[in-house]
Amino acid sequence: MAEFSVLLVEDDLELASLVQRYLRLRGFEVFVEHRGDTAVARFCQVRPDLVVLDIGLPGLDGLQLCKELRQVFLGPIVMLTALDEEADEVLGLEVGADDYLCKPVRPRILLARIRSLLRRHTADGEAAKTIEIGALTIDSGSREVHMRGTLIELGTADFDLLLVLARNAGTVLTRDKLAGDVRGIKHDSFDRSIDLRVSRLRKKLGDDPRKPALIKSVRGVGYLLALST
Numbered sequence: 096m097a098e099f100s101v102l103l104v105e106d107d108l109e110l111a112s113l114v115q116r117y118l119r120l121r122g123f124e125v126f127v128e129h130r131g132d133t134a135v136a137r138f139c140q141v142r143p144d145l146v147v148l149d150i151g152l153p154g155l156d157g158l159q160l161c162k163e164l165r166q167v168f169l170g171p172i173v174m175l176t177a178l179d180e181e182a183d184e185v186l187g188l189e190v191g192a193d194d195y196l197c198k199p200v201r202p203r204i205l206l207a208r209i210r211s212l213l214r215r216h217t218a219d220g221e222a223a224k225t226i227e228i229g230a231l232t233i234d235s236g237s238r239e240v241h242m243r244g245t246l247i248e249l250g251t252a253d254f255d256l257l258l259v260l261a262r263n264a265g266t267v268l269t270r271d272k273l274a275g276d277v278r279g280i281k282h283d284s285f286d287r288s289i290d291l292r293v294s295r296l297r298k299k300l301g302d303d304p305r306k307p308a309l310i311k312s313v314r315g316v317g318y319l320l321a322l323s324t
Contacts, residue, residue: 100141105129146164147174172250177197228320247299253292255276256292265322
């Protein structure tokens with residue numbers, strides 16, 4: 096029996112078949128849907144551990160689909176974008192994607208990203224499960240975040256980013272460090288994904304982006320989580 100299941104939403108039949116075969120041979124249960132407007136119903140039917148979706152889908156584009164899935168799913172979402180379309184990557188992160196890959200997709204790279212996301216999403220880790228910093232409480236076991244007693248719903252990558260910052264509270268973390276811990280890859284100076292993720296996380300935590308009190312920017316270096324909130 097497969098340990099994890101994946102819902103692949105891709106209208107390119109050849110690519111979908113290739114990815115499905117590749118992942119199945121490596122122990123995943125893979126469900127395929129070819130249209131965006133039927134993908135939410137399919138998701139509710141199969142309840143996968145992770146979703147991979149293309150932006151250019153018939154019926155409902157991948158950005159809107161990602162938005163709709165985020166209303167019912169806090170697990171990892173990987174978005175497939177057109178080659179070098181930075182705007183797609185930016186929008187994908189803004190609507191809740193945890194990671195993105197440019198097409199043409201190399202199954203080996205996709206597999207590595209999937210495994211990395213699932214590993215972080217399911218692992219409790221050996222560190223303390225509950226971290227309290229001022230009004231912020233993070234439970235790494237249940238993967239729940241509360242701010243002043245209010246539950247804050249975070250997707251996989253947002254939670255992972257916050258957890259890395261919290262475990263190093265008061266310490267400036269470089270973009271290289273954050274990219275490695277959150278995405279499992281080396282940071283590219285032209286890649287804005289970490290900055291976009293920080294911006295999205297601030298918004299969800301109610302941290303004023305013009306004068307952040309929680310996640311502070313250190314010009315030319317990276318970010319730190321303040322020791323008091």
